[in-house]
Amino acid sequence: MDSNVIGDYEEMLQTGKQYSEDAMFIDRLVSDFSATVEELSVNVESIIRAIGEISMTINSGAAGTQNIAEKTSSIVDQVNEVHKQMLISMEDARNLKETVLKFNF
Numbered sequence: 001m002d003s004n005v006i007g008d009y010e011e012m013l014q015t016g017k018q019y020s021e022d023a024m025f026i027d028r029l030v031s032d033f034s035a036t037v038e039e040l041s042v043n044v045e046s047i048i049r050a051i052g053e054i055s056m057t058i059n060s061g062a063a064g065t066q067n068i069a070e071k072t073s074s075i076v077d078q079v080n081e082v083h084k085q086m087l088i089s090m091e092d093a094r095n096l097k098e099t100v101l102k103f104n105f
Helices: 002-103
Strands: none
Touching: none
C-alpha cells in the first residue's frame, strides 16, 4: 500500500509540475498575443488616421472641382450672353446699313 501511495504522490507531483510548465507556456503565449494585439491596435489607429487624411484630401479636391464647375458654368452663361448681344449688334448693323443705303441715292 505504501508503494501505491508513493507512486500516486509522485504522479501528482509530476502532474503539478506539468501544470506549472503549461501555465508558464500559456502566460508567455498570452503575453506575446497581448503585445501583438497592441502593435495591431497602433497600426489600425495609423490606418484610421491615414483614411481620415485621404478623406479630407478628397473632400478638398471635390470642393475645388465643384468650384471649377461653377466658374465654368458662369463662363458659359457669359459667353452665351456675349453671343446673344453679338447677334443683336449684327442685326442692328444690317438695319443701319439698309437705312444708310436709302440716303445714298
